[in-house]
Amino acid sequence: MKHISVIDLLASTAIHQEFTVKGWVRSFRANQFVALNDGSTIKNIQCVVDFENTDPALLKRITVGAAVSITGMLEESQGAGQRVEIKVKTIEIAGDADPEEVKLTILSPKRHSLEKLREQAHLRVRTNTFGAIMRLRSKLAFAVHEYFNKNGFYHAHTPIITGSDAEGAGEMFRISALDPENPPKNEDGSIDYSQDFFDKETNLTVSGQLEAETYALGLGKVYTFGPTFRAENSNTSRHLAEFWMIEPEVAFCDLDGNMDLAEDFIKYVINYALENCQDDLEFLENRLVQEDKSKPQAERATMLLRDKLKFVVENNFKRVSYTEAIDILRNSKPNKKKKFKFPIDQWGADLQSEHERYLVEKHFECPVILFDYPANIKAFYMRLNEDGKTVRAMDILFPGIGEIVGGSQREERLDVLKDKMAELDIPEEELWWYLDTRKFGTCIHSGFGLGFERLVLFATGMTNIRDVIPYPRFPGHAEF
Ligand code: 4AD
Ligand code: MG
Numbered sequence: 001m002k003h004i005s006v007i008d009l010l011a012s013t014a015i016h017q018e019f020t021v022k023g024w025v026r027s028f029r030a031n032q033f034v035a036l037n038d039g040s041t042i043k044n045i046q047c048v049v050d051f052e053n054t055d056p057a058l059l060k061r062i063t064v065g066a067a068v069s070i071t072g073m074l075e076e077s078q079g080a081g082q083r084v085e086i087k088v089k090t091i092e093i094a095g096d097a098d099p100e101e102v103k104l105t106i107l108s109p110k111r112h113s114l115e116k117l118r119e120q121a122h123l124r125v126r127t128n129t130f131g132a133i134m135r136l137r138s139k140l141a142f143a144v145h146e147y148f149n150k151n152g153f154y155h156a157h158t159p160i161i162t163g164s165d166a167e168g169a170g171e172m173f174r175i176s177a178l179d180p181e182n183p184p185k186n187e188d189g190s191i192d193y194s195q196d197f198f199d200k201e202t203n204l205t206v207s208g209q210l211e212a213e214t215y216a217l218g219l220g221k222v223y224t225f226g227p228t229f230r231a232e233n234s235n236t237s238r239h240l241a242e243f244w245m246i247e248p249e250v251a252f253c254d255l256d257g258n259m260d261l262a263e264d265f266i267k268y269v270i271n272y273a274l275e276n277c278q279d280d281l282e283f284l285e286n287r288l289v290q291e292d293k294s295k296p297q298a299e300r301a302t303m304l305l306r307d308k309l310k311f312v313v314e315n316n317f318k319r320v321s322y323t324e325a326i327d328i329l330r331n332s333k334p335n336k337k338k339k340f341k342f343p344i345d346q347w348g349a350d351l352q353s354e355h356e357r358y359l360v361e362k363h364f365e366c367p368v369i370l371f372d373y374p375a376n377i378k379a380f381y382m383r384l385n386e387d388g389k390t391v392r393a394m395d396i397l398f399p400g401i402g403e404i405v406g407g408s409q410r411e412e413r414l415d416v417l418k419d420k421m422a423e424l425d426i427p428e429e430e431l432w433w434y435l436d437t438r439k440f441g442t443c444i445h446s447g448f449g450l451g452f453e454r455l456v457l458f459a460t461g462m463t464n465i466r467d468v469i470p471y472p473r474f475p476g477h478a479e480f
Pocket of ligand 1: 166208209230238239241403404452454
């Protein structure tokens with residue numbers, strides 16, 4: 001590449017040397033100062049145009065949103081706000097942006113609501129906020145791979161098209177190559193999937209866990225990091241129909257080891273962001289401070305973004321059994337005053353996000369790991385405890401987010417697993433390969449799933465999950 005990135009240019013000490021830099025015009029002030037951004041950093045490079053000796057027709061084409069290529073000398077800046085700037089020798093317009101049309105888009109330099117930005121998701125990455133979010137997202141993804149690579153895990157690519165429902169929740173998108181107008185039918189009028197592409201019914205995966213388990217029982221420590229799909233009709237700020245999940249799976253590891261791993265992993269990636277995304281975090285932190293000014297005192301954040309991240313890195317997560325949590329909730333003020341939409345009256349109740357948030361934000365005021373849930377509110381593959389009614393499950397709850405991790409020790413005993421599947425009407429024929437792992441060298445093993453977007457939400461301080469993935473999919477929305 002014959003040109004230098006803005007991030008490298010801003011760090012350069014090669015004063016009086018010539019460089020070419022390419023990017024998009026963020027602003028053009030006084031016919032002289034171009035603020036140029038190329039996405040490599042949140043910062044712009046100031047490029048100073050000698051307007052008296054520049055063709056006025058060219059000057060007119062330096063408009064917000066235009067793509068330009070600038071060649072000039074790197075000089076120490078006289079103005080405040082930047083150490084260096086480019087003294088422009090030549091400027092070429094790579095792609096014009098008509099100001100009249102730009103005015104109608106989110107590229108126009110004024111404050112736009114996040115809703116408006118979502119409608120123009122193809123342009124929002126050119127704003128400071130979304131540039132910062134998406135750079136952070138990328139760095140966090142890198143940190144995920146780095147953590148597992150450093151800790152002896154192998155990356156396993158589990159299938160995206162599957163024939164099983166890992167979570168048993170039935171919230172799946174079907175995959176079919178049959179003609180929807182005229183599908184082959186069985187005698188009873190139902191669709192004959194044996195004539196479909198895979199000779200059977202298939203769907204987009206909701207989790208790579210079951211396949212990851214088979215790999216852990218051969219490679220020892222594995223993880224997946226891929227897209228997962230859920231056709232649940234959850235129109236919330238925490239749910240997507242397509243999201244990315246990280247799922248480690250470890251042989252010879254029990255639930256305590258699983259909790260240790262999850263906590264260590266989360267701390268590592270958040271710390272990585274703190275150390276490697278300082279400019280973007282500073283920007284996002286200031287953004288939140290500004291946003292808070294328009295909120296009533298009681299709704300304002302009690303901690304700055306980076307302090308909140310440091311708090312997570314530096315403090316132990318609180319580990320609490322489901323049974324203890326139910327006692328706390330049952331005796332809590334909102335429960336007694338009937339403030340919960342779903343009152344907690346007895347052991348066995350499924351926890352709603354209002355309960356999770358009470359525990360994390362009001363009671364413990366730190367990340368919480370809940371474990372040993374009632375068996376009948378959890379998936380079939382979780383290991384049954386000696387009490388016969390709880391399973392070795394764990395959920396990690398985060399302030400402002402709620403559930404960020406769901407995991408468990410897996411049921412490794414063939415007979416117990418078969419009984420559970422029978423109880424839930426899960427056909428053994430469908431999971432014969434999964435059951436095989438319990439026949440041939442079964443062992444204690446555990447794993448968890450972390451919703452990547454929920455992690456990015458937490459790290460960026462954003463409040464809507466649709467703002468931390470480039471092109472969000474949710475009910476009624478598959479634009480772009
Ligand atoms: O709790 P879940 O459903 O667990 C599993 O899928 C297990 N198979 C994971 C495992 O043990 N390997 O999902 C795991 C995490 C949740 O804690 C949440 O962070 C995220 O995935 N998640 C979602 N994120 C965004 N949108 C959705 N609709 C999500 N559903 C779950
Ligand atoms: Mg869960």
